[in-house]
Amino acid sequence: MxxxxxxxxxxxxxxxxxxxxxxxxxxxxxxxxxxxxxxxxxxxxxxxxxxxxxxxxxxxxxxxxxxITFNDQAVACLRAAERYRDQWDAGLHRERERVRALAARKDPRFRGMSDRQLQVTALWRWRLSGPAQGLRHAEQKQRDWGRMYLALAEQQRAATPPVVVGGAA
Known part of the structure; x- marks a missing residue:
């Protein structure tokens, strides 16, 4: 508890x-x-x-x-989505460093590319990878769940009867 x-x-x-x-x-x-x-x-x-x-x-x-758990569940889902996004960004950073290292070793696939072209290439390579797609899917799923819990909390709040002070209507 x-x-x-x-x-x-x-x-x-x-x-x-x-x-x-x-x-x-x-x-x-x-x-x-x-x-x-x-x-x-x-x-x-x-x-x-x-x-x-x-x-x-x-x-x-x-x-x-x-x-009372809908608000807490929404926050937990949105935090999980942020963690998945951070993992995705870290993976992109690793792929950029990997592509730059290959270019520095004169890999023929990256020869003659500018730094901007290397960044775009790394982005595309990362986006199409299985781990990146899995992280993106997990992030989206958590965001969708978070939105659902927020909608439930809003619906619940809208259904709350007004408090009448003193019990008089």
Whole structure:
């Protein structure tokens, strides 16, 4: 479990009615009932210090999953995409150095090429390689997943009923 404090609020008043530590690392609620329904179902949830533009979010009655993980999952996916992009850039750098070294050793394939032509050649060689295509695909997949989780978080936030102070409508 994480160490973050998640506040559970009454949807009518916005008053804090309880807290929990959030989902397990696997994303499941450790306090879910036998039927799988989370104890915060029908209430508002959010981190204690959450940005008021994003939190709290509504957990529909009968919900069986923790709803605070979409933002975290989006961030994790975007970070993974950045790591794949960094690996792709490192691979391109290695290929550029390799092509320059071959040109310096008078390899006939690169003889007479300018530095710019060597860079373009290295870029094309790297782009068409299997590792580069795999990294590009993995990066795109993580970005797509990140966008999906952000869309889910936005949809969840839009579905949150307004908090009525004092319980009056």
């Amino acid at each position: 994480n160490t973050r404090v998640v506040e559970i609020r009454n949807p009518a008043t916005g008053a804090v009615t309880g807290t929990c530590q959030g989902p397990t690392p696997a994303g499941s609620c450790p306090y879910a009932g036998r039927d799988g329904v989370v104890p915060c179902a029908g209430r508002l949830v959010g981190p204690a210090e959450g940005d008021p533009r994003c939190w709290p979010v509504w957990v529909p009655p009968g919900c069986r999953q923790c709803r």
